Amino acid sequence: MLSRQQVRHYQEQGYLALESLLPKPATESIRHAATRIVDAFDIDAHRTVFSTQDRDRGRDRYFMDSAEAVHCFLEERALDPAGKLLGPKHLAINKIGHAMHDLVPEFTAFCRQPVFAEILRDLGYRVPILWQTMYIFKQPRIGGEVRWHQDASYLITQPPCVTGIWVAIEDARRDNSCLWLHPGGHRSPLREIYRVDPATREGTLQPLDDTPWPGAADAVALEVPAGSVVLFHDHMPHYSSANQSRHSRHAFTMHVAEQDAEWPDCNWIQRPRLGDFRL
Numbered sequence: 001m002l003s004r005q006q007v008r009h010y011q012e013q014g015y016l017a018l019e020s021l022l023p024k025p026a027t028e029s030i031r032h033a034a035t036r037i038v039d040a041f042d043i044d045a046h047r048t049v050f051s052t053q054d055r056d057r058g059r060d061r062y063f064m065d066s067a068e069a070v071h072c073f074l075e076e077r078a079l080d081p082a083g084k085l086l087g088p089k090h091l092a093i094n095k096i097g098h099a100m101h102d103l104v105p106e107f108t109a110f111c112r113q114p115v116f117a118e119i120l121r122d123l124g125y126r127v128p129i130l131w132q133t134m135y136i137f138k139q140p141r142i143g144g145e146v147r148w149h150q151d152a153s154y155l156i157t158q159p160p161c162v163t164g165i166w167v168a169i170e171d172a173r174r175d176n177s178c179l180w181l182h183p184g185g186h187r188s189p190l191r192e193i194y195r196v197d198p199a200t201r202e203g204t205l206q207p208l209d210d211t212p213w214p215g216a217a218d219a220v221a222l223e224v225p226a227g228s229v230v231l232f233h234d235h236m237p238h239y240s241s242a243n244q245s246r247h248s249r250h251a252f253t254m255h256v257a258e259q260d261a262e263w264p265d266c267n268w269i270q271r272p273r274l275g276d277f278r279l
């Protein structure tokens, strides 16, 4: 699937953008499934906001349980200070996570497209395991910022071996808050780590290294059309701004690791019931 040059680009730069790789029917099938999940979501029962502004302090039981479920999380700016919804439900959801690949047939079929397994084998995986999936809405006008981070802070393996597969469901441009990353930044140290106490399920984001996050001189905007796939390394710093535009920017992400890597019990994601999802 990948040329030698593309594999080399991934290894040297820590990311690879494959523009317009997927056909529209494939991306539309999960967009429709996401709409159905939001329609069925009881917003009065669960008001968990997903924000990256609070150093992950807001990770409650509903969030932790989403490791093996399909849960909807709200945009911070969808609620007034009293917790009242300010707009329609379908424009209030920040993301759906994190086990759609196991539990929603359209997502299962999407992830099982041979193209993903082929890409991962080209990158050197023997038995790639899909740990989490997210459907991100980046809602018009209220879509929250995703602060600079590295995925290895949240998905801890020994040795580090997570790859993020980010799929544009809609065109991603600067104005609707495309992804930004730092070419070559996968060689920078891991700056922080999110560890969960297995007994209490309380998580804490701890600093590890004070290397600064990329600035304007280092970061590049990944403006890509719908159907594009971006692969990135688990130490790659990446970011997306708050969405001020009137256009959403839907994306779907998959995070995989090698099966025989150690997955410590301080990871927030544990899948005792669902087990391994092999690609």
Ligand SMILES: O=C(O)CCC(=O)C(=O)O
Pocket: 136, 146, 151, 164, 166, 178, 179, 238, 239, 240, 251, 253
């Ligand atoms: O799509 C975004 O804005 C952020 C996605 C992200 O951080 C991830 O997939 O790890």
